[in-house]
Amino acid sequence: MVKAAVIGAGLGGLSAAIMLRSAGFEVTVIEKNFHAGGKLMPVSLGDYHFDFGPNTITMPHVFSSVFEKAGVVMEDVLEFIKLPHHTKNFSPDGTELVFSHDSDYMKKQLKEQDPFGAENYDKFLKEIERLYRLSEAHFFPKMFKGPLDYLSPRLGAAFSQVRPLETMDHFFRRYFKSPNVLQALNRYATYIGSSPYVSPATFAMIAYLELVQGVYYVKGGNVKIAEALQRAASDMGVSFLMGSEVVSIQVKEKRAESLTLDSGEVIKADEFIMNADLLKAFPELVQEDDRPHFSDQKRDRYEPSISAFVILAGMNNISKKLHHHNVFFSSNYQREFHDLFKNGVYSTQPTIYISSSSYTDRQQSVNGDNLFILVNAPPLKKDGRLQVNPEEYKELIYDRLEAAGLPIREHLSVEKVITPQEIAAKFGAYRGALYGISANRKLDAFLRPGNFSRDIKNLSFAGGSTHPGGGSPMVTISGMNVAKALIKRHQ
Template sequence: MKKVAIIGAGLGGLSAAITLAHAGFDVDVYEKNTHIGGKLMPVQLKTYGFDFGPNTITMPHVFRQVIEQTGRRADDYFTLIPLKHHTKNVFPDGTEFIVSRDKDKMIEQLETLDPIGAKNYYTFLKELTRLYELSETHFFPKTFRSWTDYLSPSLGYALTQVRPLESMDHFFKRYFQHPAVLQSFGRYATYIGSSPYQAPATFAMIAYLELIQGVYTVKGGTVCIARAFHSVAKELGVKFHLQTPIDQVAIEMKQIHTLFSHGQSVWSGDDVIMNADLLKAYPELIDEVDRPSFTDKQVEEMEPSISAFVILAGLSTRRKSQFHHTVYYSSDYKKEFQQIFKKCEMAEDPTIYICNSSVTDRERSPDGDNLFILVNAPALGKDGSASYEAEAYKEIIYDRLKEKGVDIRKDLVVERVIPPAEIAEKFGAYRGALYGLSSHRKKDAFLRPRNTSKDIHNLYFVGGSTHPGGGSPMVTLSGMNVANLLIEKGN
């Protein structure tokens, strides 16, 4: 029986563990934190329950597949709740645009806001479907081990067909004219930690997930997906070691043969899967002399994705808004991204996202709204510094929300601020970035770090900083993809 160690218990590590254990591998998972699920972290403040993230669930079939490949029923482990009209977008001039999988609802709004967009809507959906199907066929299910994988004729052809040279913003302007509609769709770039003015139009297929497949939440919180994976993994014999950071490895003949935690040997075996931020964990764990193909200088030259400034606020009241997701946009979206990426500073007038999950699941917060408030933030400086003071910026966010009719302070019962520095420390995120690399440069968008180490022959990578990319479904797929590679190798 082959022995595999997985460093990190995020969704990628968990999906890999289940896939391998079901195939008969001996699997140990090592996690430095006290919880399972990585950024799917539950937070309880008095009677108010929060998910740190992600709050939006798409591609539900991916999460189901992890469990159902073992012959179990996913519905026995978690309950997905579809959100038909899921996101209300609010603009400074009072314009509102509700994003929904209901095509009639979308066209009804577009006929008022953007008549050209209404006429183009079905053509738009058709193109989104084409982009998604190409990605699903040629990118999502693959592991990239060497340059020959990138140079296959089928992949090369697919790359030319997914609008790699066009920006997302330019793509959306092919179909829509109203600034509010364009901003609403442009926000999908932030799902991959990037700017709509720089990220390739390829990633417009994210809109397909929300507009056609639909948006979901999970009964009891999105963290229940991670808990479900944890349960299934344990049923299959996976051994979990929490509060056990892997801080040293022993390498011989270009292979890891022993893992250490706090100076003690904790594992020896055949293969190691790193479900941690590749840009941070790989350089920290492996001496540069042992990874000549991934040098410290190369890491420093990579552009990290956006981070997040998060406030968890429990209120004594219920807001009138009945939307699970609400976004309050800035007056100058382009300037906001320039401040974040070019100047590496917090936006003066930020776009503010709020998830109020108790709208859908009252048990999460029985005494009032549980607001997960997120503002895009620049990655930390190379020295780990931020250009702002967290408490002061929190007050700016509260001020902006009050201007928009959302007065947090008067009903506030409990709060917790989670700035990028805490994200960096808690999740081992490179410079606090949520998605590893940004997708601004074509190389980083389409040629993300591959799933195997070129220098350490039994080391594999899963998670948002490697292929196929960031976001919980992609991370989950990366775990299954790498596990299947090891299963194929083992046979």
């Protein structure tokens, strides 16, 4: 029986483990934390329950296909709730635009706020669907094992059709004129940890997922996805070593032979899958001499994605102002991204995202709103230094929300601040980056590190820092892609 060791129980590691086990592999998953799901982590503060990780869930069919491999009907173990009107966007001038998968509802709002956008909305939806379908057919399932894979004529033809040289901001301006509408759409760049003024228009396909396919929430919290996948994997016979950290991988003659845990235990395997932040884990676990194509110097050339400054706030009231997802925009969005990426500093006028899952699922917070408050943050300095005083920046965020008509302090029952330093330590995230590598550079956007080590024949990679990129569905797909390749290798 082929033995596989999976480093990390994130969604990529879980999907790979299930796929491999369904093909008869003996699979062991090693996870340094005591929860599965990586950043999809549950946090409880008294009676207030939060999802730390992705609060916005799309593409449920991706998760369903993994459960199917485990012999589980997803709908039997998880309740996906489709949010009809999912994101309330608050502009600096007080204008409110609510995103929805209902195109008539969207056009009704646009007629008042952006008549040009209302006229072009159907064309816009058609184009972002085209971008999505091309990506779904040619990029999501593609495996990149070496440089020659990028030279495929078929891939090149598809690449030329997805607007790789146009920025997201420029693309959206083809269809909309209102600064408020453009600002709301440009936020989709943050889903890949990047700037809309630099990242390729290709990623406008994210808008298709939310504005056509729809946004979902899992009853009981989105963390239930990871918990259910871990149960399904365990029931299949996958072994989990939770609370165990891999400290090194032993390589001999260009093959990984074993890995060593912090306990001193040594685990041997035929295949090794690294479902961890590639920029941090690969250099830490493998000696530089064994990875000449991924030297420390090469790692340092990559631009990390944005990080996050997070406040978990349990409130003693239920706000009538908020939806499930909410965004309070800054007055100068372009300056905000310039501060984050060019200057590497925190914005003094940040855009603030708030998720209140209790809006949809009151059991998550019976005494009032459970506010997950997130502000985009620059990655940590290379020395690991945080660029702000956490208490001072928290108060600045509260001041901004109060000015926008959302008083936090007077209704606050409990709170917890999570900084990029904690994200780096808890999740092994390089410089605290949420999405691994940013998509601000054209080559990094499309030519992300491949799924297989060029130097170590039986080491592969899954997760947000490799292909096809960040986001819950994408990292799940990356694990499935790697598993399919390994199954084929051992047939």
